[in-house]
Amino acid sequence: MKGITRVQCACLLLLLLSAAVLAQTFEEFKKEHILPEGSKTCNDMMKKINKENTCKAINTFLKEKVASIKALCEDKKNDTISHTCDIIDCKRTSEEPCKYKNLDLKDKKVTIKCENGLPVHLEKAKHQGF
Template structure:
């Protein structure tokens, strides 16, 4: 009887460890996707079209062109630090304490059909960004906040 209880406990422990590993892998996969879609330290407004194509983020799963995408002009470590204490709660999200330059890429009006998605960009200076953090990793870009807002 004691042997069966110990086996059961070991199986339970293994299941907990396995599910934690799967969860963490999922978070890291979402973090990698976040980096691909939103982080580029040297991004400029004139690179929108090329970067959207190069990173293969211009076409949505439904087959349509992605209408907008925002790039944060910072490195991965700086943005990740928002989820590690350099940010503050903002509803369900986290708001950066520091300001970032961002580049917003918008789909050109006459280029709305894949594979011909074409983008123009606008550089915007000094915005606080709003992201979703999971287990210390940014996994979703939710928006930015203007100077007039905190």
């Protein structure tokens, strides 16, 4: 009986750790998906989110203020919401060095995952025109 309990505990621990690793925080969402003030090009913006020795293939930035995006999830626990806004899609054109092209899009619908009243994930946009 003790062997089964240990295996069950180990499986539960592994499951919980996996969920924690996959979860995204509001700070990560903000860094990866809200257009930083003063940023002009995808090449500049992507330098801040690419990890060492990697070039993310594509990324979407919302052209809105942090407070506006945060307010969308204010009364939501674990909901997915739709929002229409201007965005910038960045698509990788080369890996060494990492280079990107910009696509400015107006009034595009995006889907945002809210957790505990904060935006934490931007669903892959279906509108990307690359």
